[in-house]
Amino acid sequence: MSSPKVIVQIFLSGSRILGKAFWEAGRQAVKNAKSAPQAAMGTDAAGVGHASSGSPTDQLTRQHRMTLDEAQLILNTKREGTLETVMKNYEHLFKVNSPPPKPEKPLARGQSAPYHSHYLQSKVFRARERLEAEFKLSSQEASPNAAAKSAESTPTTPPPSTDPSHPGGSS
Structure with missing residues (x-):
């Protein structure tokens, strides 16, 4: 060859x-x-695509595009944390990442402006929304009797009468 x-x-x-x-x-x-x-x-952000069951928590995950764990990590809270802790951490992180007010005099040479991040600020805001929704959901689940009692106490109109002699009845 x-x-x-x-x-x-x-x-x-x-x-x-x-x-x-x-x-x-x-x-x-x-x-x-x-x-x-x-x-x-x-x-697929943060496992949101895996939230495919019909559970209320999965619905919140899809709606807010953030898992509960991610929101807790962002705001440095625990599962057992309270809404007050969430709000305290939110206010601190939101303020730290806010743009500083305009300085009255120019910065000295070698000084840099304080750092701020709109991206981090929006993540902190979304995490607060997600945790607030979770607290609201858990409070609704904790008191289903209150919702049932309020539904029972609302007056309902009686069904129409089928008696032909009655003025609202069918003929």
Whole structure:
């Protein structure tokens, strides 16, 4: 065999192998995209895509685009924490990341302006919203009897009479 012929055969065999590998990779990518299209696009934030049950907590996670654990980490609170602790930590973090007021005189040479972050401020705000919603949900679940009592105490109109002699009855 001549060397150019061997080189061409090696090139064709390599191309065929590489083509098959790319074909299989493409098929697998399509299969993965069909099974989890949101995760394939990279829009799944903090496991929100895994909140797929109909539970109220999962609904809050999807609505606020933040898990309960993430919100607690951001605001440095525990599961047993109170709303007062959440609000105290929120106010501190929100204030720290707020833009500073305009200085009356220019900064001295070598001094830098205080750092602030709109992104961190918005994360702190969203975490507070998520935890407030969770506290509201847990307080509703803790007192289902109060909701049932209020539903029982509301007056309802009686159903229409079926007696033909009655003025509101059917004929």
